[in-house]
Amino acid sequence: MISVHQQPSKTESMHHCHKPCHPPAMTTGHNLFSALRAAFPADLDGTAVETSAPDGSVLRYSWRDLDHASARIANLLAALKLPERSRVAAQVEKSVEALLLYLATLRAGHVFLPLNTAYRSAEIAYFIDNAEPAVVVCTPGNFSWVSKIAFxxxxxxxxxxxxxxxxxxxxxxxxxxxxxxxxxxxxxxLAAIVYTSGTTGRSKGAMLTHGNLLSNALVLKDYWGFRPGDVLLHALPIFHVHGLFVAIHGALINASKMIWLARFDPRAVLAALPRTTVFMGVPTFYVRLLAEPGLDRQAASRMRLFICGSAPLLIETFDAWQQRTGHSILERYGMSETLMLSSNPYGADARHAGQSERRGATVGFALPGVGLRVADAADQPLPVGQIGQIQVQGPNVFKGYWRMPEQTAEAFTGAAPGDRWFKTGDLGQFDERGYLSIVGRSKDLIISGGYNVYPAEIEGCINALPGVAESALVGVPHPDFGEVGVAVVIAKPGAALDGEAIIATLRAQWANFKTPKRCFVVDELPRNAMGKVQKNLLREQYRGLFL
Structure with missing residues (x-):
């Protein structure tokens, strides 16, 4: 593969409160890059990343290319005489060179700031104001307006x-x-600052340390059974925790080759499956792959593991994937502030009486080294079956929000280390076997006439109705009840749905306060870059219905 210097010159109790146990040993006194580099194979001339050029030709980067090219960029950063621990912001398209920039930033001891490629001028201005990066890297086409904001x-x-x-x-x-x-x-x-999506206000920069990132990489390598010869199919964006940290760290710390797709394309994924063993995706990826007639057991015969996260996976998708491919998708749970914190088991798990079942509609157990509990409003653990706020502690939990001490304090429970739990904002419950299910975001909770309505419960019922592909339930203001539910539904191809008929069906099954007052059938739901439904936009769209 052409390296940087050859570039052309161009411009467990009744409460199921899982206390942390010890994760795998972690390198100390070194930065994350050193640990990743130490895992490279002895044969540095082997292929580390295989991708396609814009003209369709195949490009192969060796492990030596990753080492030498990231060194050149790190030396450039050193030559700039930047202040210690400077922020390096990157808003660039997915490429192996963008990965090299990330590795070089770690290597040089600075702090990486990945930015969504969809952000425009107002958003970029906010991030640069807040993070004050010493270096900004953007696409050539955006240089004129990004540089103006930055300078x-x-x-x-x-x-x-x-x-x-x-x-x-x-x-x-x-x-x-x-x-x-x-x-x-x-x-x-600090190794990186990852800005939250900002759906409930200004985006907050989650400060992730070298220890956060390395401990999570080592835990996942062990928990997901990474082994010699694994090949990762990488189709995720790399401005997000899922694609940048979970997927890339997983491959590098295991010395695994990556088949690298610039963007998700279901046919390209199908074509690559026979040469890979591990795939990580969001639910939308799996839904679109199921629409491909070529997806069958033969296509997935070499695969060892399909992993899903970043948004809830419908049980219908889980079941359909199992029937078509013979594989059970492993669903896990994570967020910008905590990296991965729970996962369905890869295989038999001695911590949970040999349970090895991947259960649809759950996110499994706390990962090794991670404390996980469901708590009430007073931050006390709740018993099995009760819904409360998911809280977490462990070496994976972030340091706090960048330059937002008040928001950081609000995000954690008590000050003592053993009592300091991060409040995820997600609502969940443990079942009798210890599996965790997420029922929604606390901000999505609907309080109608004084009663709690959990959207996931109603959405699950709607999604099971004939002809329904997906649904979202949001609360909107109501003069009598304070809030009521409004359902927004997508039909399966060829199906004809009637909103009133859906409400009538629900009314026969659920209490009146849980039944949506209106149901709208739409072509698509608003989503962010990782496939999560943006319920804040739906709430805003329908907020005036009853006023």
Whole structure:
């Protein structure tokens, strides 16, 4: 593979409160890059990443390419004489070079700030104001407006990076050497700042440390049974925890080759499955793959593991995947602030009496080293079957929100280390076997006439109705009840749905306060880049229905 210097010159009790146990041993006194680099195979000339160029030709990057090219970019950052632990913001398209920039930032001891490629000027201005990055890297096509925002806010360096291996970042890096000694970092030092989606207000920067990221990578390598010869099919974006940290760290810490798709395409995924063993996706990926006639047991015969997260997986999708491929999707649970915190088992789990079943509509058990509980409003653990707020503690939990001490304090329980639990904002419950199910976000809870309505409960019923592909239930203001539910439904291809008929069916099964007052059939639900339904937009759209 062409390396950077060759770039063309172009511009468990009744409460099921799971206390942490010890995770796998973690390297201390080194930064995350050092641990990832130490896992590279002895044969550095083997293929680390295989991808396609814009013209369709196959590009292969060796492990040596990853090492030497990230060293060149790290040496460029060192030559800029940046302040210690500077932020390096990147809003670029997915490419292996974007991965190299991330590795180089870790290697140089700075803090990586991945930004969604969908963000526009107002959002970028906020992130640059808040994080004050010393370096901003953007696509060549966005340089004019991104650089203007960055320079006027004090950023000293703005580089470009295209998905065709063009841009000033690689041009400048080509002048630097291919050897670089990683800057020492401790477990508690910042490695990345990941901004939350901001659906309930201003986005908050979750501060993730070298220890957070490395501990989670080591736990998942063990828990998900990574083994020599595994090949990861990577079709996720890399501005998000799922694609950047879970998927990439999983491959690098296991010395696994990656088949790298610039974007998700169901036919490209199907074509690549015979050469891979592990796939990570969001529910939308699995739904779209199920629509492909070529998906069958033969297509998935070499696969070892299908993992799903970032949004709830419908039980219908779980069942259909099992029937078509013979594989049970492993659903797990994580968020920007905690990385991965629970997972369905890969196989028999000695901590849970040998249970090895991957149960649809659940996110499994707490990962090793992670404390997990469901608590009431007073932060006291609740018994099995009761719904409460999911709280978590452990080495995976972030350091706090960047420059937001009040929001950080509000996000945690007591001050003592043993009592300090992060309040996820998700509502969940444990079943009698210890499996955790998520029933919704606390902000999505509907209180109608003084009664609690959990959207996931009603959505599950709607989704089981004939002809329904997916649904979302949101609460909107009501003059008598305070709030009432409004259902928004997508029909399966060829199905004709009637909103009033759906409400009539629900009314026969549920208490009146749980039954939506209106039901709308739409073509699609608003989603963010990771496939999560943006219920805040639905609430805003229908908030005036009863006023």
């Amino acid at each position: 006027t806010r004090g950023t000293q360096h703005v580089f470009t990076l295209g998905d065709d291996r063009s841009g000033s970042l690689l041009e400048r890096a080509s002048a630097h050497g291919a050897q670089h000694q990683p800057v020492p970092r401790q477990a508690d030092d």
